[in-house]
Amino acid sequence: MTTMQAWLKQAADEERDRVAKAAGTSVGYLYQIAGGHRKASPELCKKLQDATDGVLTVSMIRPDLYLLIVGADPKSAA
Structure with a gap:
């Protein structure tokens, strides 16, 4: 289970709707992204990060984008 899947599972309906x-x-x-059926755009990743106050991050949603943006391994940035 991905972090986004876990967030969707634990978040209340109102929270998912708000985000x-x-x-x-x-x-x-969001479920399509979490299931790997769609890829979030860089803009959507940033909006999701902002809407969740950093609970979901660009590196969690799209690790490939994170590597392109910062040029580092997201595991080493933690």
């Missing part, structure tokens, strides 16, 4: 709305997407799309 999706703040990020300009739908809860269904």
Whole structure:
């Protein structure tokens, strides 16, 4: 289970709705991202990070983007 899947599972319906709305997407799309069926854009990753106050981060949602942005291994940045 990915971190995003875990967050979706534990978050209340209202929280999932709030985060999706703040990020300009739908809860269904968040589930598609978490399941690996879709990839979040860099902009959406940032919006999700902001909407969750850093509970979900760019490096959690798209580790490949994190490597491109900072040029470092996300595991070593922790």
